[in-house]
Amino acid sequence: MSLEPEHAAPRLPQLLEAVLGVGSELELRATLQHLVDSATELTGARYGALGVIDPERGRITELFTTGLTEAERRRIGRLPDGRHGVIGALVRDPRPLRLDDLTTDPRSCGMPEGHPAMRSFLGVPILVHTEVFGNLYLTEKRSGSFTDEDLALLRVLASQAGIAIGNSRLYETARQRERWIEGAAAVTTALLTGESAADALMTVAERARLLADASAGVVLQPTAAGGMEIVAASTHDDPGDLIGTTIAPGSPVLVQLLGGEPVFVEDSATDPRMTTSVRSRFGPSMMLPLQSGGKLIGTLALPRRRGGPPYTAVERLLASQFASQAALALVLADAQHDRERLAVFEDRDRIARDLHDLVVQRLFATEMMLESTRRRAAAASEESTMLGRAVDELDSTIQEVRTAIFALQQPPADVPASFRGRVLRETGGAAALLGFQPSVHFGGAVDTLVPDPVADQLLAALRGALAAAHRRAGVSRVGVEVTAADEVTLSVTDDGEGGTTGTWSWELPGR
Secondary structure: OOOOHHHHHHHHHHHHHHHHHHHOOOOHHHHHHHHHHHHHHHHOEEEEEEEEEEOOOOEEEEEEEEOOOHHHHHHHOOOOOOOOHHHHHHHHOOOOEEEOOHHHOOOOOOOOOOOOOOOOEEEEEEEEOOEEEEEEEEEEEOOOOOOHHHHHHHHHHHHHHHHHHHHHHHHHHHHHHHHHHHHHHHHHHHHOOOOOHHHHHHHHHHHHHHHHOOOEEEEEEEOOOOOEEEEEEEEOOOOOOOOOOEEOOOOHHHHHHHOOOOEEEOOOOOOOOOOOOOHHHEEEEEEEEEEEOOEEEEEEEEEEEOOOOOOOHHHHHHHHHHHHHHHHHHHHHHHHHHHHHHHHHHHHHHHHHHHHHHHHHHHHHHHHHHHHHHHHOOOOOHHHHHHHHHHHHHHHHHHHHHHHHHHHOOOOOOOOOOHHHHHHHHHHHHHHHHOOOOEEEEEOOHHHHOOHHHHHHHHHHHHHHHHHHHHOOOOOOEEEEEEEOOEEEEEEEEOOOOOEEEEEEEEOOOO
């Protein structure tokens, strides 16, 4: 439809100003609000709206309005989603539509309670390239009904707006991509600076939540039972109720996740694939596999609040790329941590060898010299007594150094929390030096009865006994027994020359 020059001329400056104003914005939301404001002013409408259409779902996901007061918006409540009425008709059939009285149109489904009265109606689609981006809706022309001239002006504005929106979307996509790339780089840097495993997962969850504008960011890892458990969570408030939440084995969503497939959910609360107890709190969600080199490390889930906007195709792509980068960073960080642990172990082993080859041998040689000198001295002389004390001190020092060597040669692992686990760790470390695994027996509730101070003394005695067994010849079996009743007793036996047994006892507090 063309503009009649004699009628359109008075409003051409307004049209040009509106076109220039719409094209001057790069931020998409500002562009859309400026567009609906300009359209209502250009056509003399009292109310205007611009509905953004989700092409996958065929409904309005965002609605920009003008002319409504805050009080009117609150009375209306939830805005239309584009599935019903005249607005829905324009979504399903995106062609210009002009009505003198929309209340008499058979497609009209009436106005919600609290909605201002509207009769005259004008709507046009906004095309970005060949894709329908959304629709402009204008109602209640201030003077009469909308004319063909109004429709022509609005079509020109919508056409130019399509170009401006296309530019804004490119700009917004570029900014989004830049933010996600910067976020992935920040996560990689943080993970490679030596964070613990728990902190590393928390870093991934928190950064992803902020980038995706999600209500929560959680990382799940496979469980021994075949399910998945939330091990790290970042939310606006306390995430404590999320940690430990599990997806049971056999869940439909779990089949996709364990297979390395991303899962996109429109509404977590109603999707039958979602089975966790916390699903009712969330709406749209992405669940992205964290995998690298075919190895599944876990899953990154990014749920939004109930009623939140669904994730766009661009957001899904960028989040998936972020998850791939984060998974690679987690693998590299884990490998780096292993290398650092190996370097520490090798360094400790070198120190232990140096202590054994240099310090202990020299101390032992000195002890032999002093012992020989003592024997040559008179038995009752004061010098003989002093030499005997020196020999005893050297022997005690040698025992302490050998115990330290034994401790250095154990693997650099985290100390188990339970007393039983700490004893097994000591004997397991000794196996590498002895060439065989010592047998261990427990009697009584050692984990609950033995307090930490007594446990530390017992473990020190055990280390000394195992180190002593290591240096004796002919030892092929070592037995360790720990019993706890009224007192805790440690007994270490071996089959060395003549057989050796060491027994230590400690009274337990309150017994």
